[in-house]
Amino acid sequence: MARHHLLATTLLLALYAPTATAQTTAGAIPRTADGHPDFTGIWQAMTTAAWDLEPHMARQGVPAGLGVVDGNEIPYLPPARAQKQKNFDNRDQLDPDAKCYLPGVPRVMYEPFPFQIVQTAGLVTMLFEYVHAVRYLFVNSPHPAGPIEWWMGDSRASWQGDTLVVDVRHFNAETWFDKAGNFHSEDLHLVERFVMTDRDHITYSVTVEDAKVFSRPWTMQMTLYRHTEPNLRLLEYECYSFEGPEIYKTIHTR
Numbered sequence: 001m002a003r004h005h006l007l008a009t010t011l012l013l014a015l016y017a018p019t020a021t022a023q024t025t026a027g028a029i030p031r032t033a034d035g036h037p038d039f040t041g042i043w044q045a046m047t048t049a050a051w052d053l054e055p056h057m058a059r060q061g062v063p064a065g066l067g068v069v070d071g072n073e074i075p076y077l078p079p080a081r082a083q084k085q086k087n088f089d090n091r092d093q094l095d096p097d098a099k100c101y102l103p104g105v106p107r108v109m110y111e112p113f114p115f116q117i118v119q120t121a122g123l124v125t126m127l128f129e130y131v132h133a134v135r136y137l138f139v140n141s142p143h144p145a146g147p148i149e150w151w152m153g154d155s156r157a158s159w160q161g162d163t164l165v166v167d168v169r170h171f172n173a174e175t176w177f178d179k180a181g182n183f184h185s186e187d188l189h190l191v192e193r194f195v196m197t198d199r200d201h202i203t204y205s206v207t208v209e210d211a212k213v214f215s216r217p218w219t220m221q222m223t224l225y226r227h228t229e230p231n232l233r234l235l236e237y238e239c240y241s242f243e244g245p246e247i248y249k250t251i252h253t254r
Contacts, residue, residue: 137155
């Protein structure tokens with residue numbers, strides 16, 4: 001009987017040891033030659049943030065969502081909250097995305113389309129399927145003197161341990177955070193943090209500051225998922241302004 005138990009235990013160890021080793025290897029964080037986490041790959045946010053950052057019920061063309069804002073509510077100043085409501089009431093006509101403008105940051109990060117990261121020591125480049133948008137995250141480089149009003153802002157990155165911290169400023173006031181009319185002014189300032197929790201997941205958080213619009217800084221957070229399908233590549237999404245809200249009926253999984 002003892003020999004039978006020993007044999008069974010040996011067989012179980014032989015069967016499960018390779019699986020455990022494979023899981024450990026698959027879950028390990030890939031690193032660059034200089035030891036930093038390597039974000040190279042194709043990623044996508046699987047949230048409803050593109051429709052509404054705050055918790056919301058389903059409505060026509062909009063999936064329900066739990067929200068990505070810490071505390072569930074964006075802290076608008078009273079006049080800005082009134083403007084947000086006007087934006088929401090007229091969102092199909094006013095949404096900058098419906099006019100095919102660049103979506104801005106952070107909205108481009110959670111549009112329902114994949115994006116690709118190409119990483120080098122001094123530059124992290126993000127290539128987005130949506131409207132061919134591109135972000136350049138310059139590592140250990142200062143912002144240019146401003147003010148400058150750019151659609152995608154100016155992104156300057158640095159490493160804090162294994163966290164990639166990105167300071168973004170120099171925005172115009174023409175972009176929204178989402179389809180629900182959440183907005184900002186040209187004084188928008190963002191601090192993004194990218195933390196790779198394993199090889200296929202990045203925790204992405206953004207702290208938002210804009211004293212003209214919000215009563216205090218606030219933070220949103222979500223997970224970015226690596227695409228692992230064989231032979232996957234970015235395709236082209238051409239935006240046409242007559243599409244209006246129809247683009248948001250796209251299924252945001254592939």
